[in-house]
Amino acid sequence: MASMASPRLPFLPAARTHSAAxxxxxxxxxxxxxxxxxxxxxxNSVHLSSTSRHRAPAADGVGSAGLNGLRAPPVPVADxxxxxxxxxxxxxRPLTTADLMGTxxxxxKVAYQGFPGAYSEAAAKKAYPNCQTVPCEHFDTAFQxxxxxxxxxxxxxxxxxxxxxxxxxxxxxxxxxxxIVGEVRLAVRHCLLANHGVDIGNLKSVMSHPQxxxxxENTLTELGIEHRQAVDDTAGAAKFVAEEMLQxxxxxxxxxxxxxxxxxxxxxxxxxxxxxxxxxxMLARDPIIPRVDKPFKTSIVFSLEEGPGQLFKALxxxxxxxxxLTKIESRPHKKRPLRLADDTFSTPIKYFDYLFYVDLDAxxxxxxxQNAIRNLEEFATFVRVLGSYPTDVxxx
Numbered sequence: 001m002a003s004m005a006s007p008r009l010p011f012l013p014a015a016r017t018h019s020a021a022x023x024x025x026x027x028x029x030x031x032x033x034x035x036x037x038x039x040x041x042x043x044n045s046v047h048l049s050s051t052s053r054h055r056a057p058a059a060d061g062v063g064s065a066g067l068n069g070l071r072a073p074p075v076p077v078a079d080x081x082x083x084x085x086x087x088x089x090x091x092x093r094p095l096t097t098a099d100l101m102g103t104x105x106x107x108x109k110v111a112y113q114g115f116p117g118a119y120s121e122a123a124a125k126k127a128y129p130n131c132q133t134v135p136c137e138h139f140d141t142a143f144q145x146x147x148x149x150x151x152x153x154x155x156x157x158x159x160x161x162x163x164x165x166x167x168x169x170x171x172x173x174x175x176x177x178x179x180i181v182g183e184v185r186l187a188v189r190h191c192l193l194a195n196h197g198v199d200i201g202n203l204k205s206v207m208s209h210p211q212x213x214x215x216x217e218n219t220l221t222e223l224g225i226e227h228r229q230a231v232d233d234t235a236g237a238a239k240f241v242a243e244e245m246l247q248x249x250x251x252x253x254x255x256x257x258x259x260x261x262x263x264x265x266x267x268x269x270x271x272x273x274x275x276x277x278x279x280x281x282m283l284a285r286d287p288i289i290p291r292v293d294k295p296f297k298t299s300i301v302f303s304l305e306e307g308p309g310q311l312f313k314a315l316x317x318x319x320x321x322x323x324x325l326t327k328i329e330s331r332p333h334k335k336r337p338l339r340l341a342d343d344t345f346s347t348p349i350k351y352f353d354y355l356f357y358v359d360l361d362a363x364x365x366x367x368x369x370q371n372a373i374r375n376l377e378e379f380a381t382f383v384r385v386l387g388s389y390p391t392d393v394x395x396x
Contacts, residue, residue, distance in 0.1 A: 117235035117257035124155040180387025182282035208252035295391040296363030324361035364388040
């Protein structure tokens, strides 16, 4: 079995604009926090003060106030922007959770996880072609960036046709109060990258995201590259190989990453299965208004009491109304991981308690969907609608 290592990719330290003493001495005017970020399409960092409960308007009508229970837009507070921080390649570094600054701006800003050139950035550009993309170090950072009004949207992976579900983002959907407002599918075409003058025969190892390595496992073995190094991001792997001028290590990443970091493409489409598609979710602070005149999908999560037929009963509320289910995913309930199944034995049996994530091929504007969810709420211990949004019918 191929050996795996997990080097930590170098991120630049977070910038501070105030001393620690000054920060401690000054009372906070608002409980809301904000994170610092840099747009990857603008040379200037921008930030939003968190001293007001008012909020900046979001695009697509998502942040509008009024009749549909959506929150009122804020009034941005003027502040001088901090300087932009750039890596040696001239590209903005990812946003980190330690960055406690804010942002303002008039154009749509979209967060994604990873370095510039990541597949997630390509998905963000496909979802919002004219957006300013904002790289984030972690998935959780992207969620926080939306919550703290640093960006307008986040585009994050939810599942891959080869690797399956990205469980971390399912868990974060419950931890954060954001809504799914759309989905976008992206064809993932992996490339083997290396520095100039390096041949495939010179490579002893390759680094990339664990899922990318898994998706190219057989091809890499056939190329004679046995050693694997798992890192946080495909584009980050390309950046690391380029900056360290590695001669015996390549990266699995996109052709865009090769262009950005000055690497050669030694092989294209090296994924084991040629059809390799990742489905991304588009997140916002407020939901969009659902419709019935175009294909819509609704994502929900619920939990059930222990007992025979409970899951069957839950799924039946949709089947009886002829609502198609396109996905069902179960995850352990972290706040209630174990429960007693019964007390008929001298030693009670403990089972995992589960949350069920379900995608419905329907809109919440459809009375059938509304009735089904109300029916589910009658016996489920917990129900939450994560979003009702247009189905992506475009080519991946």
